[in-house]
Amino acid sequence: MAKAPVLTPRAEDFPRWYQELVNKAELAENGPVRGTMVIRPYGYAIWERMQSGMDVRIKETGAQNAYFPLLIPQSYMTKEAEHVEGFSPELAVVTHGGGKELEEPAVVRPTSETIINDYFSKWVQSYRDLPLLINQWANVVRWEMRPRLFLRTSEFLWQEGHTAHATHEDARNFAARIHHHVYADFMTEVLGIDVLPGRKTARERFAGALNTLTLEAMMGDGKALQMGTSHELGQNFARAFGTRYLSREGTREYVWQTSWGSTTRMVGAMVMAHGDDDGLRVPPRLAPVQVVVLAVKGEEPVLAKVHETAAGLRAAGLRVQVDDRTDTAFGRRAVDWELKGVPVRIEIGPRDLEDGGTATMVRRVPGSREQVRTDVLAGLLPGLLEEDQALLLRQSRERREGNTTDVRTIGEATEAAVAGGWARIPWSALGPEGEDKLAERSVTVRCLVAEDGSVPETDDAPGNVAVVARAY
Numbered sequence: 001m002a003k004a005p006v007l008t009p010r011a012e013d014f015p016r017w018y019q020e021l022v023n024k025a026e027l028a029e030n031g032p033v034r035g036t037m038v039i040r041p042y043g044y045a046i047w048e049r050m051q052s053g054m055d056v057r058i059k060e061t062g063a064q065n066a067y068f069p070l071l072i073p074q075s076y077m078t079k080e081a082e083h084v085e086g087f088s089p090e091l092a093v094v095t096h097g098g099g100k101e102l103e104e105p106a107v108v109r110p111t112s113e114t115i116i117n118d119y120f121s122k123w124v125q126s127y128r129d130l131p132l133l134i135n136q137w138a139n140v141v142r143w144e145m146r147p148r149l150f151l152r153t154s155e156f157l158w159q160e161g162h163t164a165h166a167t168h169e170d171a172r173n174f175a176a177r178i179h180h181h182v183y184a185d186f187m188t189e190v191l192g193i194d195v196l197p198g199r200k201t202a203r204e205r206f207a208g209a210l211n212t213l214t215l216e217a218m219m220g221d222g223k224a225l226q227m228g229t230s231h232e233l234g235q236n237f238a239r240a241f242g243t244r245y246l247s248r249e250g251t252r253e254y255v256w257q258t259s260w261g262s263t264t265r266m267v268g269a270m271v272m273a274h275g276d277d278d279g280l281r282v283p284p285r286l287a288p289v290q291v292v293v294l295a296v297k298g299e300e301p302v303l304a305k306v307h308e309t310a311a312g313l314r315a316a317g318l319r320v321q322v323d324d325r326t327d328t329a330f331g332r333r334a335v336d337w338e339l340k341g342v343p344v345r346i347e348i349g350p351r352d353l354e355d356g357g358t359a360t361m362v363r364r365v366p367g368s369r370e371q372v373r374t375d376v377l378a379g380l381l382p383g384l385l386e387e388d389q390a391l392l393l394r395q396s397r398e399r400r401e402g403n404t405t406d407v408r409t410i411g412e413a414t415e416a417a418v419a420g421g422w423a424r425i426p427w428s429a430l431g432p433e434g435e436d437k438l439a440e441r442s443v444t445v446r447c448l449v450a451e452d453g454s455v456p457e458t459d460d461a462p463g464n465v466a467v468v469a470r471a472y
Contacts, residue, residue: 198447
């Protein structure tokens with residue numbers, strides 16, 4: 001009788017596979033309040049690696065980290081009309097504190113544009129104060145009707161950047177810099193996910209923004225996931241909050257602003273973009289544990305060799321963990337590490353010692369297994385890990401390119417998306433009216449791109465192509 005699979009096969013039920021994997025790989029669990037989540041240590045270690053990698057790139061732009069309050073006066077949310085309209089259905093509002101009704105209700109931040117702009121209006125007085133570049137690592141709350149761990153939760157972790165500039169050009173260029181040099185670079189080079197940079201349509205852009213730049217990725221089931229966004233806010237919030245500066249010419253001018261964010265959704269993206277029927281496949285550059293060294297048996301010579309091997313790999317600069325829990329069956333431990341997607345397993349047992357210092361090396365990404373000498377591992381593994389990193393990105397790109405169809409009609413676009421892929425259709429053949437028709441069929445325009453794949457300057461630039469898909 002065949003042994004039951006550890007996970008529901010992806011082809012059989014992708015959403016169920018995802019939920020089982022997030023649970024069995026010990027990434028996260030549902031919290032006690034609907035829509036919240038408990039991020040477990042392994043899941044949080046992955047997020048910390050994402051956070052640190054992004055933080056370096058953000059600081060390279062000149063942005064500095066700060067922190068703003070979780071609770072925002074409700075009146076702040078009404079100062080920018082489009083903003084309040086866009087977020088009203090998602091707001092969590094605090095009306096009582098300390099056993100008393102509050103004089104003014106407080107909103108649990110869904111994003112911090114309003115409160116940060118209140119302080120920007122105090123901090124910006126002169127052109128000498130610009131550009132003002134602020135980033136915040138925090139949690140936000142947006143009441144979610146259809147929660148799914150990491151992908152859509154009522155509370156999630158993120159970074160949100162907010163900047164003020166003297167000119168529209170400076171703000172536009174900075175939003176594009178974040179979009180390309182921070183987000184796209186991190187997602188491709190570290191997450192190993194092939195992202196498509198584009199421009200959101202008016203229907204899909206951030207509430208209160210003039211323009212939203214997005215990065216879209218194709219998941220294992222062909223659906224799209226928005227990975228990060230960078231917004232040109234224009235002067236909308238500056239006018240609402242009175243954020244003005246004295247120019248070099250002595251005139252009072254409103255600042256031009258941007259905001260941009262990425263979230264713990266990236267963890268879910270990694271699962272769905274790289275995972276297979278055996279579990280996660282964590283990109284080596286991201287992995288909190290790049291190599292796990294397992295003792296097959298609890299004999300003293302084996303344990304000594306395991307720790308010696310691990311020490312040599314750490315000295316080579318690798319992130320290594322030892323698994324010497326020999327009171328737990330080896331097969332179960334091997335399956336657990338397979339589920340967690342650690343890039344390399346080094347398995348050492350009594351027979352390996354008899355063979356003069358060999359080990360079994362299992363590479364999670366390509367799924368290979370071979371015998372190697374332990375004394376060559378430190379020199380061998382860095383190169384193999386880079387090969388595996390490149391393979392994940394190549395597979396991600398091949399999936400997107402192989403499942404994207406060029407079409408000419410709304411019907412063809414819908415058919416391609418419903419079949420589990422993406423469609424590219426000329427924006428001139430679709431337009432806002434066609435976009436509304438797609439939405440009726442749970443299909444959305446993920447972004448607009450130029451014919452050459454670059455990000456267009458305007459929604460209606462000649463040759464714009466709409467990328468259409470079902471999305472998470």
